Amino acid sequence: MPLISVTVVYTVVSMSVFSLNEVIIYIKNVMLGESTIGTLTTGYGYSAALAWIYFIVMVLIILVFVGLLNVRRRSRR
16 A cells, blocks of 8 residues: 555656646746736746645645545555
């Protein structure tokens, strides 16, 4: 079971930092000023906030998967 937990964590992390990930592309475009939303949403501050929100969402997804694996492991005992 520990190996499955590590595999889940690595899979979620590798999917979240994949270079063709649409969220990463959007954050990069906003940071470089290529956004079509408007001038108020361009710049490093907005892209940094988006990156932090994306990071928190990824951590929550990892915690949910690891938590489900731990619950499943405890229920088998």
